[in-house]
Amino acid sequence: MFRFYGLSLLIIAIDQISKWLVTKYMEIGERIPVIDSFLLLTSHRNQGAAWGILQGQMLFFYIITVLIVGFLIYYMQTQGKNSRWSAVAIALLLAGAIGNFIDRLFRKEVVDFVDVYIGSYNYPIFNVADASLTIGVILFLIATFIEDKRQKETEQP
Numbered sequence: 001m002f003r004f005y006g007l008s009l010l011i012i013a014i015d016q017i018s019k020w021l022v023t024k025y026m027e028i029g030e031r032i033p034v035i036d037s038f039l040l041l042t043s044h045r046n047q048g049a050a051w052g053i054l055q056g057q058m059l060f061f062y063i064i065t066v067l068i069v070g071f072l073i074y075y076m077q078t079q080g081k082n083s084r085w086s087a088v089a090i091a092l093l094l095a096g097a098i099g100n101f102i103d104r105l106f107r108k109e110v111v112d113f114v115d116v117y118i119g120s121y122n123y124p125i126f127n128v129a130d131a132s133l134t135i136g137v138i139l140f141l142i143a144t145f146i147e148d149k150r151q152k153e154t155e156q157p
C-alpha cells in the first residue's frame with residue numbers, strides 16, 4: 001500500500017521538475033509548438049483554480065487542499081487496502097493536490113504550460129498536477145463504480 005505513496009512522490013517530482021524547467025527556460029507568455037496547432041508549451045501563471053476561477057484566494061485554496069489531502073490519506077488507509085484501482089486513483093489525486101499546493105505556498109500562483117487545442121477550442125493551459133488530478137478523478141469514479149457493482153453481486157444470493 002505504501003508503494004502508492006511512492007507513485008504520488010514520483011508524480012510530484014515530475015510535476016515540480018517540469019514547472020521548474022518552464023520557469024527557468026521560458027518567459028511568461030512564450031510559446032513552443034510541440035505538435036503544430038494541437039499541442040504547445042506555453043508558459044502561463046494562474047492565481048486561481050480551474051479556468052482561473054477564484055483568482056488570488058490563496059487562503060481558501062490552502063484550506064481546501066489540506067481538507068482534500070486529509071480526506072485522501074484517510075480514504076487510502078481505509079478503502080485503499082481492498083482495491084488497487086482506488087489506491088492508484090487516490091495516489092494520483094494526492095500528487096496533483098500536493099503539486100499545486102507547493103506552487104501556491106512558494107510561488108503564490110500555479111505554473112501552467114500544457115497548451116492543447118482541440119479543433120478551434122483552446123483548452124485552459126494546465127500542468128502535470130492538473131492532469132494527475134483529472135485522471136485521478138476519472139479513475140476514482142470508475143473504481144468506486146466497480147466496487148459498488150462487486151459488492152451488490154456478493155450480497156445477492
Ligand SMILES: CCC[C@@H]1OC(=O)[C@@H](C)C[C@H](C)CCCCC(=O)CCC[C@@H](CC)/C=C/C=C(\COC)CC[C@@H](O)[C@@H](O)C[C@H](O)CNC1=O
Pocket residue numbers: 046048049050051052061064065068096097098100101110111112124125126127129130131133134137
Ligand atoms: C484539475 C483541477 C484544477 C486544480 O485543482 C487543484 O489544484 C485542487 C487540488 C484544489 C482546488 C483549489 C480545488 C478544486 C477546485 C475544483 C475545480 O477546479 C474543478 C476542476 C474540475 C476539473 C476536473 C477534475 C477540470 C479540469 C480543468 C483543468 C485541468 O485540465 C487538465 C484546467 C486547469 C487550468 O485552469 C489550470 O490553470 C489550473 C491551475 O493549474 C490550478 N489547478 C487547480 O486549481
